[in-house]
Amino acid sequence: MNVLEAADIEALTDHDTYALVPRTQGDTAFGRTFTDTVFSMHWSPGRKWHDAQLSRLGPRPMHPGTVALHYGQVVFEGLKAYRLADGRVGVFRVDAHAQRFCRSAERIGMPPVPTELFCAAVRRLVRADERRVPDDERLSLYLRPLLFARDESLALRPADEYEFLVMAFVTEDFFGTVRRAVTVWIDEQYSRAAPRGTGAVKYAGNYAAAYQADRAAAENGCDQVVWLDAVERRWVEELGAMNIFFVRGTGSRARIVTPPLTGTILPGITRDCVLTLGTRLGYVVEEAPVSVEEWTSCCRSGEITETFATGTAAGVCPVGEIRSSRGAVTVGDGQGGPVAAALAEQLRRYQRGLADDLPWVSVVPRSLGGRAA
Ligand SMILES: Cc1ncc(COP(=O)(O)O)c(C=O)c1O
Numbered sequence: 001m002n003v004l005e006a007a008d009i010e011a012l013t014d015h016d017t018y019a020l021v022p023r024t025q026g027d028t029a030f031g032r033t034f035t036d037t038v039f040s041m042h043w044s045p046g047r048k049w050h051d052a053q054l055s056r057l058g059p060r061p062m063h064p065g066t067v068a069l070h071y072g073q074v075v076f077e078g079l080k081a082y083r084l085a086d087g088r089v090g091v092f093r094v095d096a097h098a099q100r101f102c103r104s105a106e107r108i109g110m111p112p113v114p115t116e117l118f119c120a121a122v123r124r125l126v127r128a129d130e131r132r133v134p135d136d137e138r139l140s141l142y143l144r145p146l147l148f149a150r151d152e153s154l155a156l157r158p159a160d161e162y163e164f165l166v167m168a169f170v171t172e173d174f175f176g177t178v179r180r181a182v183t184v185w186i187d188e189q190y191s192r193a194a195p196r197g198t199g200a201v202k203y204a205g206n207y208a209a210a211y212q213a214d215r216a217a218a219e220n221g222c223d224q225v226v227w228l229d230a231v232e233r234r235w236v237e238e239l240g241a242m243n244i245f246f247v248r249g250t251g252s253r254a255r256i257v258t259p260p261l262t263g264t265i266l267p268g269i270t271r272d273c274v275l276t277l278g279t280r281l282g283y284v285v286e287e288a289p290v291s292v293e294e295w296t297s298c299c300r301s302g303e304i305t306e307t308f309a310t311g312t313a314a315g316v317c318p319v320g321e322i323r324s325s326r327g328a329v330t331v332g333d334g335q336g337g338p339v340a341a342a343l344a345e346q347l348r349r350y351q352r353g354l355a356d357d358l359p360w361v362s363v364v365p366r367s368l369g370g371r372a373a
Pocket residue numbers: 078238239240241242243266267268269270271310311312313
């Protein structure tokens with residue numbers, strides 16, 4: 001049996017899309033308009049990973065009895081490729097995303113995609129889409145790897161057949177191109193993740209199960225939900241699609257605190273970057289639980305000077321106001337503070353290749369024939 005290797009993926013030929021006008025032009029809202037290429041490969045018990053290809057992205061036939069539709073055996077990732085300052089294109093922290101994808105697949109009983117195949121697939125798609133990666137600093141190419149169960153059977157057991165896809169779209173930051181402080185809603189009704197559940201992996205079901213809380217947040221004029229722990233309903237865990245940080249004090253005495261990874265929080269790759277960059281900027285950085293009472297009372301007293309959220313989609317994003325059924329609290333002056341701004345700027349420098357002393361960017365070779373008009 002031929003074992004699929006990263007080199008086979010790197011050597012895949014493009015389907016000819018270069019003549020097309022980028023469909024992404026003009027519509028950069030999150031996840032609405034995909035590029036026209038998709039990477040795919042299949043897994044079966046006998047052949048393992050096989051049939052890697054690039055093809056045109058579009059509707060595909062799916063049997064109504066497909067396992068993924070019924071029992072939710074689906075995991076995904078979200079990462080970005082950026083136009084670097086020197087004109088090349090780089091994928092940000094692809095290895096870390098590959099490792100998290102393996103952990104997600106294993107937790108949901110699926111065959112993990114070997115990290116070298118994951119990285120090769122992402123890099124190959126980015127090479128096919130290289131001309132679509134915008135020069136505009138506010139935009140980037142978002143990549144969505146997806147693994148789902150393909151069996152056409154309603155037997156209640158892990159499937160035998162799987163498909164792995166990588167698709168892409170050009171996007172602005174999650175909250176739009178203008179950086180602003182977001183308002184968050186403390187959810188008191190639902191739980192996102194229970195101990196020993198699926199909260200620490202990017203399992204599709206985690207997101208659908210959050211929709212009712214998301215709706216409540218939107219109805220209360222908020223951008224994101226704040227999740228509390230499921231047991232004591234007291235400890236701040238994370239936001240709907242971002243990790244959370246608190247800043248105590250100001251200036252050189254500022255301390256950055258984020259909740260520890262206890263198994264119910266998604267270990268964000270941006271969170272990991274911020275822990276590293278915060279230390280490098282000279283702040284004391286700490287992983288420690290923060291209760292909702294402490295958070296809100298310390299914002300009122302001024303002891304907590306900033307709160308910010310981190311994620312691939314939105315980068316480092318200040319939180320300006322906290323709302324709940326008990327009222328509203330403004331964080332600092334409500335506009336975001338200097339610590340979040342400094343971290344956002346540092347992160348941007350690494351994403352754009354302006355700083356390269358950490359191995360975070362994987363440069364993708366330029367496709368033939370120059371950039372699209
Ligand atoms: C629930 C949740 N928390 C945190 C994050 C931030 O993770 P990352 O920084 O890897 O994008 C995400 C986004 O993937 C998420 O969905």
